[in-house]
Amino acid sequence: MRLPGDIDVKMALAVWWRNATVYRRTWLKNILPNFFEPLLYLVGMGLGLGFYVGEGISGQDYIAFIGPGLLASAAMNGAVFEVTYNLFIKLNFDRLYDAYLCTPAQIQDVAAGELMWAVTRASIYGAGFLIVLAGMGLVGYPILTSPFTLLMPAGVMLIGACFGLIGMWFSTFIRTIDLYSYFYTLFITPLFLFSGIFFPVERFPFGQEIAWCTPLYHGVRLMRGLASGELTPEVGVSVLWLAALSLLLMAIVPGRMRRLVYG
């Protein structure tokens, strides 16, 4: 089967399957932190810090305010890790993509397979988070209060795809693996802090305007809308924003990767 962009699904699945093979060996070790991280944030920030934010934010308890945003950031982290260090090793150290390309696979199939895997990892990570968020409701801290919560996995996948592509795109520019520290400290961490997860972006001058231009803000807005059920037009705008950036990068990334393996 072929997708637009001459992507052969069978080849993309073979690339995906290789990553799943590696992950299968380590998932038991990885899955536990998947539950602890959200739990720690929710207890530490939501209940600890939240105690001093007595009146909550935007009429919500603090823990209910940050929960959906943290889910968005979990999707981001799950996707990004796969397409930074892991991808760099395959691309530059093992030269594994050169080997893939000796089969009938073309570079766009490889890019698609890696993207599918990034979305898979975002989903695994997001699922752990969702279970914890739902569990908080059982112990008296309702966070997921609307039926639209059922759409959250789709939101996780959209955020995962967008960040997977951003990470892949960045990976095509760097020549040494150390440069990922810039990606994480100057891109991922600021997004985490200033995308409205912990406080409204209006807190700083132009906070809203700047955040609107960055992807995690839209992920947070989408998740918050789905969790509360207030599906304002802004939530729709955020979906379109994330989808548009993803489509743009899908058009660019295979060509960028081709320059690194074809020559």
Add this chain to the structure above:
Amino acid sequence: MPPDASSPSPNENPPAVMARSLRRTFGEFVAVDGIDFEIERGECFGFLGPNGAGKTTTMRMIYRASPVDGGRLEVLGLDAASGDFDRQIKAQMGVVAQEDNLDTETTVRENLRVFCRFYGMSTAEANRRCDELLEFAGLVEKSDQRVQALSGGMKRRLMIARGLISRPRIVILDEPSTGLDPRARQNVWDGLARLREDNVTLVLTTHYMDEAERLCDRIAIMDRGRIVACDSPTGLIARCSAPQVIELSLRRGPLPEHAQPLLTRAQRVEHLRDRVLLYVDTPEDLVGDLTKTLPDHPAMVRRASLEDVFLELTGRGLED
């Protein structure tokens, strides 16, 4: 697109590979400088040449890992220069690249298993194929170990096994036996001989002249991006300036001044680091004189070989 829809070759049974004025440049540098060759189906075709001659660059164009900058290139009648038939071409080809590019995060067996997926094999079929190839590569005992646990030669064997997964019609082998011990090399030769019986086309490079002579039906000798000769091994050896070679050892020091007049009696002289080669039609008289005049430089006579042709045609030794 069906392979024959816009196939440019009118030939019913086109050659495995056909190149005309094939060129590849890196910036200003011309790595492959307008070469012509044709590789018949079922033959074993070798590229020989000094480091940097352009062998790998040529092979990469054939197995579609590199663009073609000029000229024509057809693989099994499909236009390879356009890039439009890369999937069809690669589906019929197996590749053993010069640099190992194994997956260091999976086991030996998984390295093969993963690649079976790219050829759409069923699980049962893939498992059977992996068993066969692990056996062929002599890696059955290592199958559940990580690639890092393999020695250099074992990695090379795994690379070869991986290149054969799809039972390809054409196998490209870029220095397949580099780093192999004699027995492993023998096994690879046997494996390649079996492929030949199945009419598989082999395209290989090697720096081992004995390997080239033994495996190849025809050899193209490359130098600085050009093909300087292309013939069967015996045909190439017949082109050597003389059929006999006297090897003078330099183990105990350089030749003295008074050796010069003797050297001029040879048709051609090749100075290597540890020996001097004298090419002659009839060695007997000269050898007698050499042993008398140069007691410190033992002389040995042998027939001209592929290595001699190589040295003569590429103008510099393998050892420089």
